[in-house]
Amino acid sequence: MSKLLLQHEEVIYPTYPFHYRGTLRKPSHFPAPVDCFKNNSLLFCIRMASKIFGVKLSLNSGKSDGVCVSLYSNDNIPKDKVTDLIGEIRYRFGMDLKLEDFMNIASDDPLLAPVEYRWRGMRPSCAFSLYELLCITIVLQNAQVSRSVKMLQALLRQYGETVQFDGEELYAFWLPCLLAEVEEQELRDLKVGYRAKSFLHVSRFFANNPSFEDEIRTLPRDSAAKRLQEIYGVGPASTGYLLFESLKHLDAFNHVSPWEQKILSHLIFQGEIVPMERILDEARKRWGSWNMLAIHYLFEDLFWRREHVKIDWLEALIRL
DNA sequence: CATCAGGGCCCTG
DNA sequence: CAGGGCCCTGAT
Numbered sequence: 001m002s003k004l005l006l007q008h009e010e011v012i013y014p015t016y017p018f019h020y021r022g023t024l025r026k027p028s029h030f031p032a033p034v035d036c037f038k039n040n041s042l043l044f045c046i047r048m049a050s051k052i053f054g055v056k057l058s059l060n061s062g063k064s065d066g067v068c069v070s071l072y073s074n075d076n077i078p079k080d081k082v083t084d085l086i087g088e089i090r091y092r093f094g095m096d097l098k099l100e101d102f103m104n105i106a107s108d109d110p111l112l113a114p115v116e117y118r119w120r121g122m123r124p125s126c127a128f129s130l131y132e133l134l135c136i137t138i139v140l141q142n143a144q145v146s147r148s149v150k151m152l153q154a155l156l157r158q159y160g161e162t163v164q165f166d167g168e169e170l171y172a173f174w175l176p177c178l179l180a181e182v183e184e185q186e187l188r189d190l191k192v193g194y195r196a197k198s199f200l201h202v203s204r205f206f207a208n209n210p211s212f213e214d215e216i217r218t219l220p221r222d223s224a225a226k227r228l229q230e231i232y233g234v235g236p237a238s239t240g241y242l243l244f245e246s247l248k249h250l251d252a253f254n255h256v257s258p259w260e261q262k263i264l265s266h267l268i269f270q271g272e273i274v275p276m277e278r279i280l281d282e283a284r285k286r287w288g289s290w291n292m293l294a295i296h297y298l299f300e301d302l303f304w305r306r307e308h309v310k311i312d313w314l315e316a317l318i319r320l
Numbered sequence: 321c322a323t324c325a326g327g328g329c330c331c332t333g
Numbered sequence: 334c335a336g337g338g339c340c341c342t343g344a345t
Binding site: 148318 | 325326327328329330
């Protein structure tokens, strides 16, 4: 366990409009001790060149709507590293996306308009690296939320590193090269089941291709999807999450899992269970190249409401 | 107690 | 390209 100290603080400005809370906190995501949202601030770790940095994002207390970034480390952070970290944060939280056209098409849609209005400026965001999010999608596979949470906790306890900063204790993810070397049975002992093989493949791949994330960020959607699916253990469902949340492809709505199918059937078609293809067609027709962003707005709005009022039909559809 | 599907993916035929 | 097998859990 290492304690990190505040080394740098500055205010940064996303493109306008920016929905602070909608971007930093996603009610539809499952809880894990790798990030923490409290007092309107988000804490998480970024690993760069095998060093761990603590990051705190908070609402700028001044009048402008900037985001205050606090960087924590165990020693002084050189200027160029600060620049890299700020750039990485801007990327992970979609701070340079331009959403005017989405606002325009949403205003003509009776279902989306009120939702877009409530969350105007919300971005797809992911506090984690591509590899880290990929590990999360692997624990999501073929498991209910409670089991996914247990698998990730077990992995973090075994391979993660605990750090302390700003009065909180969090895990930083393990590096790919660490997991790449372990025995399959050691992973299976953590009750991840057949996913052990996927973790090994994915970890070896990232350990051997350290610049993979930088490269894939520059690729168009379909090439990126193809590269991702070439990795063992990565299929259409995981690819969908990665394309949108990590790589910010706002038109990445190409796959609907069974539980999403039920929820979207209810939202868009008033309840009858509608085949996946029809949901995809409808989304393309209504929202065009903004389809995944539109779906994201609908989901986050729904899960946000769920935290405040009981939504009977939703409770019946999802299991925790 | 047994059985089964679950917030997929791989592999086989 | 359809469908069985894979791991573990909680629900029934």
